[in-house]
Amino acid sequence: MRPDTPRLEIRDLVRSYGGRRVVDDVSLSIQPGQVTCLLGPSGCGKSTTLRIIAGVEMQDAGEIFVDGNLICDTVFRVPPERRSIGLMFQDFALFPHLTVADNVAFGLSGPKPARRARAMELLERVSLAHYADDYPHALSGGEQQRVALARALAPKPRIMLMDEPFSGLDNRLRDGIRDETLTLLKEVDTAVLLVTHEPQEAMRMADEIALMRDGRIVQQGAPYNIYNAPVDKAAVAFFSDINVIRGTVNGALTETPFGRFLAPGVPDGAEVDIVFRPQHVGIDFDRNGHGPNPTAREGVAARGVVERARFLGNESLVEFRMDFDGSTLKATVPNVFLPARGTPLWLTVRRDRCFVFPARGAV
Ligand SMILES: Nc1ncnc2c1ncn2[C@@H]1O[C@H](COP(=O)(O)OP(=O)(O)OP(=O)(O)O)[C@@H](O)[C@H]1O
Secondary structure, three states: OOOOOOOOEEEEEEEEEEEEEEEEEEEEOOOOOOOOEEEOOOOHHHHHHHHHHHOOOOOEEEEEEEEOOEEOOOOOOOOOHOOOEEEOOOOOOOOOOHHHHHHHOOOOOOOHHHHHHHHHHHHHHOOOOHHHOOOHHHHOHOOOOOHHHHHOOOOOEEEEEEOOOOOOOOHHHHHHHHHHHHHHHHHHOOOOOOOOEOOHHHHHHHHEEEEEEEEEEEEEEEHHHHHOOOOHHHHHHHOOOOEEEEEEEEOOOOEEEEEEOOOOOOOOEEEEEEEHHHHHHHEEEOOOOOOOOOOOOOOEEEEEEEEEEEOOOOOOEEEEEEEOOOOOOEEEEHHHOOOOOOOEEEEEEEEHHEEEOOOOOOO
């Protein structure tokens, strides 16, 4: 096996239901010790992809390889239990009639003392060894989740598939368990494919994010790149609120109330959307009705009137009605900034943080 052979590789996976392709030509590869998050809105085909890899559902086309070996195409199929794939789903079920240690040992083979020793090793790692001989109902939801993780890891799976594994937990518990889980998985060099519809979870967990929409992977890369170099307007909108200004291109430039924006490669007369996040709107003050001086970085200021301002904890969200066309524009400001409704203020846009996309309908 070559050193760069992916632990898990799927090629051109297709699955249709009733003539609709819910998994549409999906390819993906994951190296040992790497966490890839399949991120997308509800119904985009994430779980179906995972179920096919787990072997509990068949694809219509495409191949799956583990360490370079074919484990499944449309004629050949290694059964699920021989794929060395661990599963962890949101509705994980521990066996209520088995002790915590027996739950963890459940998928192991070999003599009982060795299985018990391995189960105890895992329980130590998730700090639950003292519960070994208790029954699951005595444990809290978070503790049960950690037992489920120990159980999934006990057979040392080469691949771990996780489908929204943390969504049943409250926020404070979730962060701790996510971090613990990551540490454990990295230690044993497992390749992880984690399905989530929450961008924050993907950003926190993933080495790579595969952004999925309508059965297709529309973009794949490190979280930083997905966030800062999104492929289209919907990809920006998936991670945060957005503001959009539509303009028409003339000589590779678009004239807007916030100044000119470059639109390289877009033909004259075509419409573009200039997309930016609320945190990249700057608020300046109306100096005796003159407005701020334009800067090279921020271009021209445009005036808006405060519609609503809300304090969100770390930041404040201010919504403006813009003078130039009556549209709404959102700005976030660190800490507390709660101007009264009706206050006129001048706004600028961080030009280096704007994305320009050919206009193709709404998000
Ligand atoms: N067995 C099935 N028969 C018919 N349609 C199905 C079946 N399983 C899934 N689908 C449909 O396929 C689409 C994709 O479903 P899937 O569960 O893979 O999406 P998802 O991205 O995981 O969504 P969620 O985050 O809500 O779980 C959905 O429209 C779903 O209704």
